[in-house]
Amino acid sequence: MTPADLSRCVVSAVRRAVEDGELAGAVPARVVVERTRPGGVGEYATPVAFQIAKGAGVRPAEVAEVLARRLGRVAGIERVEVTGAGFLNFSLSALSAARLVRDVRRVTVIDVPEAPPSRELRERLVRAAVARIEAAQGVGPGPDSSVAPVARRDGDVLARYGADAVAWAALTTPARETPEFGDALLVQGEGNELFRVRYAHDRAHALVRNAEQLGFRPEAGDDVDAPALLRVLADHPLVLEAAAHHRAPERLARHLVELADALLDFQYRVLPRGDEKPSAAHRARLALAEAAGTVLAGGLALLGIDAPTRL
Structure with a gap:
C-alpha cells in the first residue's frame, strides 16, 4: 500500500461506517494524510476524526476508534493507533518499488492556466503556483490569503537573480513571510537548493542516457534497496494534496529538495x-531513478520553474 492508497482507504472507511450507522455526518471527498512529525507515532497521521466529529456531535476519539477498527483490517496497513484527542496514526507494509514506478509513469501532465496577474511580483508567483497545484489535484480555487511582498531593500530581484531563482526564493517561504534573497541563489553548488533539485533531475536523465550506451533500459521491479528514496517518492501525492489543501507551495518545494x-x-x-x-536489479534501480526525475520535473513545473535535462 502506498500513502496515496491510505488516503483513499480512510475515505472508504468513513463511507462504510456512515452507511453502517456507526458514524453520522457527511463523508469527505478527500482526507489529508501527512507524514508523522518527528517524535510522533507511526509513519502517517490524519486528523479526519475531528472533521467527522464536528458534524456528528461526538468526541473525535470515538470517531477515531471506529475508523481504527475498520482500517486495522485493511491489507497493507500494519498498525493503526489513536493518539491525543483523536488523531489516527498508521504504519504501512513495505513499499513496492515497481508499483511506485508504474504509478509515476501513469501520471499525465496537464496544462494549467496562469493565475490572473497582480501588481506585485511575489503575489503573482505564489498565486500562480497555488493555482497550478490546485488544478493538478482537481480542486477548485480556494480563498485568497495575504502574500508578503518582496522587500523594497531587495530592489529589482529579477534583474539580479533571474526568474527561476526569484520564483524559488518566493515559493520556499510561507506566503505571509517576506522572502530573503542572497548571493547563494547564484551559486551552482550544493548550498543552493534549487541547483540541487535541478542537478538531481539532470542526473536522472544522465543515468538513462548512460544506461542506453551500456545496452539496457529502465524496467520497473522490486529488487531495489533504496528505503529513503522510496519513502520520499511515495509521499509525493500526499505532499501535493497538502500543498493544495493549505495553499502552501513551500510544502512542495521542501519535498522536492528532500x-x-x-x-x-x-x-x-x-x-x-x-x-x-x-541485471534486473540495475534495470529496476534505473526505473526508480527515472521516476524520481519525472517527479522532480513535474514538481518544478507546478512551481513555474524550468527543469533542464543538461546543466
Whole structure:
C-alpha cells in the first residue's frame, strides 16, 4: 500500500461506517494524510476524526476508534493507533518499488492556466503556483490569503537573480513571510537548493542516457534497496494534496529538495561498475531513478520553474 492508497482507504472507511450507522455526518471527498512529525507515532497521521466529529456531535476519539477498527483490517496497513484527542496514526507494509514506478509513469501532465496577474511580483508567483497545484489535484480555487511582498531593500530581484531563482526564493517561504534573497541563489553548488533539485533531475536523465550506451533500459521491479528514496517518492501525492489543501507551495518545494537529496545519494548504485553486467536489479534501480526525475520535473513545473535535462 502506498500513502496515496491510505488516503483513499480512510475515505472508504468513513463511507462504510456512515452507511453502517456507526458514524453520522457527511463523508469527505478527500482526507489529508501527512507524514508523522518527528517524535510522533507511526509513519502517517490524519486528523479526519475531528472533521467527522464536528458534524456528528461526538468526541473525535470515538470517531477515531471506529475508523481504527475498520482500517486495522485493511491489507497493507500494519498498525493503526489513536493518539491525543483523536488523531489516527498508521504504519504501512513495505513499499513496492515497481508499483511506485508504474504509478509515476501513469501520471499525465496537464496544462494549467496562469493565475490572473497582480501588481506585485511575489503575489503573482505564489498565486500562480497555488493555482497550478490546485488544478493538478482537481480542486477548485480556494480563498485568497495575504502574500508578503518582496522587500523594497531587495530592489529589482529579477534583474539580479533571474526568474527561476526569484520564483524559488518566493515559493520556499510561507506566503505571509517576506522572502530573503542572497548571493547563494547564484551559486551552482550544493548550498543552493534549487541547483540541487535541478542537478538531481539532470542526473536522472544522465543515468538513462548512460544506461542506453551500456545496452539496457529502465524496467520497473522490486529488487531495489533504496528505503529513503522510496519513502520520499511515495509521499509525493500526499505532499501535493497538502500543498493544495493549505495553499502552501513551500510544502512542495521542501519535498522536492528532500527527493533530490535522496536521488543524489542513490545515483551511485544505479549503473553497473567495472566488468559487472547489467541485471534486473540495475534495470529496476534505473526505473526508480527515472521516476524520481519525472517527479522532480513535474514538481518544478507546478512551481513555474524550468527543469533542464543538461546543466
